[in-house]
Amino acid sequence: MSSYQPYGYGGGFQPPSFPVVRLRGLPFNCTDIDIFKFFAGLDIVDVLLVNKSGRFSGEAFVLFAGSMQVEFALQRDRQNMGRRYVEVFRCKRQDYYHAVAAEVNYEGIYDNDFHGSPPPSRGKRYNDKDQMEYTEILKMRGLPFSVKKPEIVEFFGDFKIVEDRIHIACRPDGKATGEAYVEFTSVEEAKRAMCKDKMTIGARYVELFPSTPDEARRAESRSRQ
16 A cells, blocks of 8 residues: 555645634724734735624634734634624635625625626626716725735726826725825826726725815825824
8 A cells, every 4th residue: 555645644745724813803893903902013915804784793814924823813702892702713715705706795786696707797886986077096995904016907907007006005004095196197097997996806896986186185194184
């Protein structure tokens, strides 16, 4: 008999697991910023607060930069946030992706038979956006916190953007808010780019909204404070 052991058995090589944890028992007024503070010192890529029927459920998924970060995160199990102690436990990649999909479903963007790729119909909200007044600037929301300008340039690869007029919004502590402002070469080009609404960057569905130069300037000055 050969002594060969398949991967994952007998202490052999195991591929690194998807670096995500699930939190339970969060305060109902919890925000992304509270979760960043709870895991201070760790490298967070994404935070997804789980809503049920439009209300925060007290659960969240946190995606880290690597599996070693997950080990450190698990050591914070049963530590307090406010007056509540928070459970931190391992979960599977599929749990995280299902939560992302459920969040999109709840917003009424996709049909109920969502299976991972956006159907052609964009639903009612997109039509609402169609009626809004456009400038040459679009606001992006729901970006991965680790997003960089080249990823945004690639996302809008089929459209003419002004590359030095991409602003990724940050909080005063320098952490990204998950929002960005992108200037296009014309109002028409910005309108055409709206077909990218609810497409993905990484594992996140990115929402697009018409914006204004004034709103973009205010976000930029807040980031500099």
